[in-house]
Amino acid sequence: MKTLKKSGLSKEEIIQAYYEVKRGRRLDERLWQLTRIGKTSFNISGQGAEVAQVAMAMAFEHDKDIFLPYYRDMTACLVWGMTSKDIILGSFGKDADPSSHGRQMPNHYGSKEHNIVSFASTVSTQMPLATGVAYAAQLEGKDYIALTTTGEGSANQGEVQEAMNFAGVKKLPVIFVVENNNYAISVPIEEQYANENMSDRAHGYGFEGITVDGNDFTEVYLTFKKAVKDARSGKGPKLIELKVYRLTSHSADDDQTIYRSKEDIEKMKESDPIDVFEKQLIDEGYLTQAEMDKMDEEIRAEIDKATDEAEAMPDPAPESLLDEVYAK
Amino acid sequence: MAEMTYLEAINLGISEEMARDEKVVIFGEDVGGDKGGVFGVTKGLAAKYGDNRCFNTPLTEGLIGGLAVGLGVMGYRAIGEFQFADYILPATNQILSEARTMRYRTKGDWTAPIVYRTPYGGGVRGGLYHSQSTEKIFAGQPGLRVVTPSNPYDAKGMIKAAIRSDDPVIFYEHKRLYRLLKAEIPTDDYIVPIDKANVVREGSDITVISYGMMLQYAISAAEKLAKEGIDAEVVDVRSLYPLDRETLVNAAKKTGKVLLVTEDNKEGSIMSEIAAMISEDALFDLDAPIKRLAGPDAPSMGYALTLEREFLVNEDQVIEAMRELAEY
Ligand SMILES: Cc1ncc(C[n+]2csc(CCOP(=O)(O)OP(=O)(O)O)c2C)c(N)n1
Numbered sequence: 310m311k312t313l314k315k316s317g318l319s320k321e322e323i324i325q326a327y328y329e330v331k332r333g334r335r336l337d338e339r340l341w342q343l344t345r346i347g348k349t350s351f352n353i354s355g356q357g358a359e360v361a362q363v364a365m366a367m368a369f370e371h372d373k374d375i376f377l378p379y380y381r382d383m384t385a386c387l388v389w390g391m392t393s394k395d396i397i398l399g400s401f402g403k404d405a406d407p408s409s410h411g412r413q414m415p416n417h418y419g420s421k422e423h424n425i426v427s428f429a430s431t432v433s434t435q436m437p438l439a440t441g442v443a444y445a446a447q448l449e450g451k452d453y454i455a456l457t458t459t460g461e462g463s464a465n466q467g468e469v470q471e472a473m474n475f476a477g478v479k480k481l482p483v484i485f486v487v488e489n490n491n492y493a494i495s496v497p498i499e500e501q502y503a504n505e506n507m508s509d510r511a512h513g514y515g516f517e518g519i520t521v522d523g524n525d526f527t528e529v530y531l532t533f534k535k536a537v538k539d540a541r542s543g544k545g546p547k548l549i550e551l552k553v554y555r556l557t558s559h560s561a562d563d564d565q566t567i568y569r570s571k572e573d574i575e576k577m578k579e580s581d582p583i584d585v586f587e588k589q590l591i592d593e594g595y596l597t598q599a600e601m602d603k604m605d606e607e608i609r610a611e612i613d614k615a616t617d618e619a620e621a622m623p624d625p626a627p628e629s630l631l632d633e634v635y636a637k
Numbered sequence: 638m639a640e641m642t643y644l645e646a647i648n649l650g651i652s653e654e655m656a657r658d659e660k661v662v663i664f665g666e667d668v669g670g671d672k673g674g675v676f677g678v679t680k681g682l683a684a685k686y687g688d689n690r691c692f693n694t695p696l697t698e699g700l701i702g703g704l705a706v707g708l709g710v711m712g713y714r715a716i717g718e719f720q721f722a723d724y725i726l727p728a729t730n731q732i733l734s735e736a737r738t739m740r741y742r743t744k745g746d747w748t749a750p751i752v753y754r755t756p757y758g759g760g761v762r763g764g765l766y767h768s769q770s771t772e773k774i775f776a777g778q779p780g781l782r783v784v785t786p787s788n789p790y791d792a793k794g795m796i797k798a799a800i801r802s803d804d805p806v807i808f809y810e811h812k813r814l815y816r817l818l819k820a821e822i823p824t825d826d827y828i829v830p831i832d833k834a835n836v837v838r839e840g841s842d843i844t845v846i847s848y849g850m851m852l853q854y855a856i857s858a859a860e861k862l863a864k865e866g867i868d869a870e871v872v873d874v875r876s877l878y879p880l881d882r883e884t885l886v887n888a889a890k891k892t893g894k895v896l897l898v899t900e901d902n903k904e905g906s907i908m909s910e911i912a913a914m915i916s917e918d919a920l921f922d923l924d925a926p927i928k929r930l931a932g933p934d935a936p937s938m939g940y941a942l943t944l945e946r947e948f949l950v951n952e953d954q955v956i957e958a959m960r961e962l963a964e965y
Contacts (some may be wrong), residue, residue, distance in 0.1 A: 314734040321936050361681075367845050375711075381824065397908040407746070408747075409742050409743055409744070410743070410744040410920035412741065412743050412744065412916060417742075419743060419744075419746070419747065421743070421746040421747055426707075426710055427747050429728060429734040429735055429738065429742075429744055429748070430734075431648060432735040434703065434730060434731060434734050434735050435708065436702050436703070437699060437702065437703020437704055437706070437731060438703045438704075438706045438707035438710070438735060439707060440703065440704050440705060440707055441705060441706060441707015441708040441709070441710070441711070441713075441715070441955060442708075442711055443707070443710050444704060444707065445707070445712070445713055446711075447689075448662070448689055448690070448713075455707075461653045467699060467727075468699040468700070468703060468730065468731065471695075471697035471699045471700035471703075472700060472703065473701045474695055474700070475694065475704065477695065478695060478929075504839060538714045554693075590964065619670055622809075632744060632745075633740050633741050633745040634740075634741055634743050634780055635740075635779075635780065635782075636740070636748070636750075636802065636803030636804050
């Protein structure tokens with residue numbers, strides 16, 4: 310594992326990265342809690358992928374690069390600019406929810422204000438859209454990039470191959486990401502694909518594919534930094550596979566103990582990437598335990614406040630069901 | 638004014654819009670370069686507007702569907718061509734899951750102003766897979782517009798309106814009409830609305846409702862029957878979804894006798910919905926049961942001339958059905 314120092318990021322940036330990682334975890338825990346007490350009806354979380362998502366997202370310029378995420382990317386969306394309140398508004402299905410104004414299930418992130426494009430629940434349909442976004446950049450001669458993510462099961466959809474093929478042909482500024490957490494609901498990778506790494510597929514489309522350990526903050530960051538530089542300078546797309554954990558069940562409606570052994574789950578939880586990251590921060594002298602605890606308290610307070618504020622916001626008016634079916 | 642075929646009228650309409658608005662781009666299989674599409678609808682556009690704005694895609698309909706949405710969210714007005722209406726099926730997911738819902742699921746924050754163009758219809762010895770009427774697949778899908786012009790004047794005016802529309806529009810072009818119909822049309826800027834049916838012939842005895850090639854039969858039949866003293870009102874549906882309920886129902890009420898003619902299968906076609914609307918709104922104005930003249934419920938027409946002829950409604954059948962209805 311590479312040291313944090315090797316990332317080339319400043320001390321402030323590393324501390325900010327930790328704040329985002331921790332905020333992602335605490336916010337997700339809150340979302341689970343809200344389902345458990347019956348205030349919301351669904352959650353699907355990125356627990357286990359926070360470090361990788363923050364390292365990935367930090368390599369982009371959020372006010373110009375366009376993000377086309379999938380449902381586990383809450384933490385990356387926070388780095389892109391969404392607030393805890395924005396996310397909780399989505400879980401409550403409030404009218405002010407920037408993702409869909411209460412129209413989609415929770416975890417379908419989007420925000421026009423923050424350059425995050427809305428996506429469907431049908432997995433991987435955002436991938437061809439990302440090529441359109443990247444083609445727009447090419448047409449305009451602008452140097453923004455499209456980042457799009459999906460899971461390793463979802464990466465088998467035909468549209469992903471169509472999108473990568475076209476991106477290769479046109480050398481588009483788009484970065485395809487597969488967050489490989491070993492399971493598509495209950496289906497393990499052995500039943501999902503036969504090649505060694507998902508990233509091997511990139512070669513078939515004429516561009517580079519890279520597999521990275523998602524627990525290694527610096528490695529992920531540097532990989533994306535390079536991919537961003539290449540895409541911005543017209544060198545075309547990349548496929549980056551992030552090897553991450555899925556610490557939770559697939560969603561609030563799933564129970565992973567049915568298809569994963571207790572030992573397997575325990576072992577995975579013992580190597581929680583946040584613990585690994587915290588150890589690095591202490592060992593390299595970025596933060597003390599006491600400083601991290603203090604930050605955690607602040608994050609919890611922020612999330613409590615965001616929850617209360619979001620809950621108090623108005624629900625969508627029933628008659629708004631018919632709004633925006635067509636342009637006026 | 639200039640005499641133009643239906644095909645040339647569409648080409649001119651697109652060309653005018655590309656000249657007017659540099660955000661209009663067009664793409665599809667064989668669409669770019671000197672070829673200009675397998676039917677030549679996009680001929681000359683690449684030379685005029687550059688290979689970036691009129692370009693070939695790989696043989697990937699899902700990509701065509703999604704590329705348009707990605708361009709749409711970035712402020713472009715993308716025209717994606719599907720080579721035949723039969724081959725729109727691989728893109729159905731992109732059209733229904735992404736294009737149709739982008740506006741609705743973000744309550745207007747993100748929109749996808751797109752035109753998907755596609756030739757449809759039989760009578761050109763296309764067999765099962767080059768003859769189908771797939772428009773019914775996209776009818777009954779709020780958020781989408783499905784339209785088809787039936788003459789060169791409408792072809793130019795409607796393609797221009799479709800390109801300017803902020804909704805995703807599927808623009809069906811009847812391939813028998815491409816070169817069959819010629820008319821004097823204005824060479825300056827005009828628009829034909831894409832949400833209105835058109836009463837093409839006023840009459841008092843019976844009402845015939847149709848679109849595409851079948852509408853041409855109805856117009857011709859009406860002229861012949863006028864000599865026998867049967868005065869037919871003929872209505873071009875034009876907007877296949879959403880339907881222009883008011884115009885259609887009023888035309889039915891006017892004569893009290895309704896014949897619906899479609900090239901599609903009898904069951905489950907656009908005409909089935911029109912019949913339902915008329916019976917809901919005008920049952921007590923009717924003097925005869927609503928009559929449908931349509932293709933049989935076989936998957937599509939055969940390649941052999943005998944099978945193609947057997948499938949397709951012809952003008953004699955339209956005349957016969959109109960006469961019967963008038964006598965009812
Ligand atoms: C086209 C489609 N088929 C099935 C589903 C149901 N579904 C939702 S998530 C999921 C598993 C996806 O697994 P993976 O891509 O590995 O991502 P992960 O959830 O593990 O991050 C499935 C089958 C869907 N949403 N879309």
